[in-house]
Amino acid sequence: MPFKEKIAWISAVTTAIVWGGYFTFAFRTMMTGGVPHPSIYMAAFTAALILQALLAAAAAIVVAILAPKDANAPADERDREVARRSYAIAYPVLISLIVCVTVTVYFGATPWDLVNGMMAAIVIAEIVHYGAQIVGYRRGA
């Protein structure tokens, strides 16, 4: 498996786990009708950002140690093409989600609803981006 495909897998899995956890917390809070103090949301949000960065970095370091030659190799034409294609696929997804989330501000969404909605949009777009990268490498694009 190419190094960049491994990184895409790591990014997809850590994003899904960490932000899945954060959104489960946010959704449960919303369903129970509880409105936690903004600082609790802020702490959970910041913790999710830091945790994902740490997990992804740690996993990438382990993969790089196991295959140092692959890790140090510069991106070739195929890597660049896979990256461009995956962004081009995620781009319309992000546009659509931004439009959907933004208009909720007129339907009673609170500031934190908007923050969570936008973060969900980014997370979904990023998972589509990593997924497209993985599919690109799997198909040998």
Place this chain on the structure above:
Amino acid sequence: MAYREKTAWLTLVCMIVAYVIYFSLVLSGQVGPRLLDIVWTFGIVASIQAVVVIIGHVVLAARSDADERARPDERDRAIARRGGSAGYYVLLVGTIVVGVVMPFSDPAPKIVNTALLAIVLAETLRHVLIVTSYRRGWHG
């Protein structure tokens, strides 16, 4: 100039003109604060832009050879993806500004219009990159 470069220029110019008009209306206070006002004005501007782009495509297609209008080749696809990839980064930054910073400080119409501005900027950069890639003979 190649057919696809001409269509890229057409789309870029129409887009810039249309959204400069829209955001000028917003800044001059001629677009109301209700969602319907924004959707209505943006919808009219975007529809006129789309009609002009479609007519322009038809005219350009009629004036070009069938060979030029053939399916996009590998280079055309690479250029399109390059544009999409750059637009994605701009949109990501715009999403963070609109979704994480503005909800706590700005009113609803400003949030919606800033989100639209982020999308327009991302699309403009995408088309600028497409045009410059053709101009500079970028091959991927």
